[in-house]
Amino acid sequence: MIMWKRFFVLILPILVYSNEIHYKQYHQQSNNGSRQHPPSPFDKSYQMIVLTGGKVYGISDSTREHVNKPQNMDIVIAAEKIFALINPSKTASFVNSMKDQGLTVLSISVENQVVMPGLIDTHVHAIGGGGEQGPYSRTAESRLSRLIDGGLTSVVGLLGTDGLTRSLSALLQKMKGLEHDGLSTWMWVGSYRIPIVTLTSSLQQDLVFIDKVLGAGELALSDHRSSWPSKSELIQLISDVRVGGMLSGKPGIIHFHMGSSPEKLDLLWQILNETTIPIRHIYPTHISSRGDALLDEAEKWIKAGGVCDFTADIPDLNETDTMNALNKFRNKNLPLKQITVSSDAYGSIPEYDASGQLISYDMAPPDLALKTIQALVLKYAWPLEEAIQFSTVNPAVYLNLDRKGFLIENYDADILVLNQTDLKPLYVFGKGQILKTPTWTKHDMFEPMD
Structure with missing residues (x-):
């Protein structure tokens, strides 16, 4: 935890600024009548998103030579990146410490579901x-x-x-x-x-x-x-x-x-x-x-x-x-x-x-x-x-796609959450942005609504 706090002292202003700009642009675009707003609570701005309870696939070390077996880990997303992979027993204290520092945090339960790279x-x-x-x-x-x-x-x-x-x-x-x-x-x-x-x-x-x-x-x-x-x-x-x-x-x-x-x-x-x-x-x-x-x-x-x-x-x-x-x-x-x-x-x-x-x-x-x-x-x-x-x-x-294809700390938060039973998509995240929830999918500006 001390290591995370020291890391935040160094980069937190950048993380927060980047995320605020990102979500502000998104909401400006969403106000167009041809777009569909994401449902609550996903329609608000957050500086950090935490996926809890999932079975995580695609974890590897930074060499990308070996993909580990699936693990029960929680994933922290901040400023378009995977900020951390945490043991679930430590997640609650981590989230509380982030909130104590004034950060807005959205926790999403994906209990027992498949969490994998996009x-x-x-x-x-x-x-x-x-x-x-x-x-x-x-x-x-x-x-x-x-x-x-x-x-x-x-x-x-x-x-x-x-x-x-x-x-x-x-x-x-x-x-x-x-x-x-x-x-x-x-x-x-x-x-x-x-x-x-x-x-x-x-x-x-x-x-x-x-x-x-x-x-x-x-x-x-x-x-x-x-x-x-x-x-x-x-x-x-x-x-x-x-x-x-x-x-x-x-x-x-x-x-x-x-x-x-x-x-x-x-x-x-x-x-x-x-x-x-x-x-x-x-x-x-x-x-x-x-x-x-x-x-x-x-x-x-x-x-x-x-x-x-x-x-x-x-x-x-x-x-x-x-x-x-x-x-x-x-x-x-x-x-x-x-x-x-x-x-x-x-x-x-x-x-x-x-x-x-x-x-x-x-x-x-x-x-x-x-x-x-x-x-x-x-x-x-x-x-x-x-x-x-x-x-x-x-x-x-x-193709040497930088920071893609794995769930590794500091890689892009391109994440797909699948239902464990039929492997159908529940959530999709693209560089930390919520693109899909179980009841909503982002549309382009002039795309007809279903």
């Missing part, structure tokens, strides 16, 4: 996608409440097939808006085709000068919508992203959309075999849902030290490819830390026949990463600490 989705068409069936088939733009209800607190946006009528400048502005409303956001530049579109004059400049840019993607390979780039074009692009990542302090990654053509990962293997480019700069996606041949390639990719992204199944469409793949790889004792799961949210789901004719069309919802966790635990009896890694720890470490 979900990270590395593949979201935040301004919509689609268009494969003409102008009327462009998919809808993402809505804040739907992202939050899906348990998402961090989102990486991207373009897809359409790099003509969908622009990176619009995507960047959208990501800034979602960040303003409580999420953490990044983006990929480019689209399906070569040469890639960028925000500046080059991929390297985008990486160095635009904070939200992690790399390029989703660039299509082995897909009938691809521009079929040559090996030399890809080597140049991957080399550029590697150096751009070095100069910017980012991982520097190309996010590759994989189709179902027979070429599979052949071109990428050739590049790795003929150059000294490290495999970590190449991040293929949709790799679990394009048939057994590509899944076999994914196994080789992981064994070679690469990371790949599985696109979450859509239960309403009776998809099981990713669930089957995860169970298969776990049974083979493959390193699951090299797999991420994303939703492809707001992207189109076109289905083509053997002749290339479009026969059906749908759109991916943003709650599929959460549904993957629910299915792994409730249907396939995975331990929850294993099931959550694909959308928490794994993408945070691979």
Whole structure:
């Protein structure tokens, strides 16, 4: 306790000022008639929030090398960060001491519920996608409440097939808006085709000068919508992203959309075999849902030290490819830390026949990463600490997302509270801001109310 008090003497003015500004801005925005106020007592300003009684997953030491078993801990949130993880026997005295120092404290009981890091989705068409069936088939733009209800607190946006009528400048502005409303956001530049579109004059400049840019993607390979780039074009692009990542302090990654053509990962293997480019700069996606041949390639990719992204199944469409793949790889004792799961949210789901004719069309919802966790635990009896890694720890470490993916002191307070029985969201916190309660979800400014 003495240590905490000394810490507060040093930083309390900053913590209080930061939180007061944050909540003042939030209430000013909420006064707009198109927004919904959070219910009492969440509609007031607090300098500290304490979650009590939960079973906490995602605790690790600062090295992020090992995730501990779930623990019964209380979590203290202050100034957008996890201020402390406390033994429940000490929480009452801690809260009383903070109140004695004049701090406003909100205690929220989450007794016996699951408390875990907020979900990270590395593949979201935040301004919509689609268009494969003409102008009327462009998919809808993402809505804040739907992202939050899906348990998402961090989102990486991207373009897809359409790099003509969908622009990176619009995507960047959208990501800034979602960040303003409580999420953490990044983006990929480019689209399906070569040469890639960028925000500046080059991929390297985008990486160095635009904070939200992690790399390029989703660039299509082995897909009938691809521009079929040559090996030399890809080597140049991957080399550029590697150096751009070095100069910017980012991982520097190309996010590759994989189709179902027979070429599979052949071109990428050739590049790795003929150059000294490290495999970590190449991040293929949709790799679990394009048939057994590509899944076999994914196994080789992981064994070679690469990371790949599985696109979450859509239960309403009776998809099981990713669930089957995860169970298969776990049974083979493959390193699951090299797999991420994303939703492809707001992207189109076109289905083509053997002749290339479009026969059906749908759109991916943003709650599929959460549904993957629910299915792994409730249907396939995975331990929850294993099931959550694909959308928490794994993408945070691979993409070097600072202070994300774990519940560690001084990390961002991106926290998801799930009902212990059905694993449905009860609370969502984004950088300490209350985004969801059991009866309310934050909406964006012009989002229609339910």
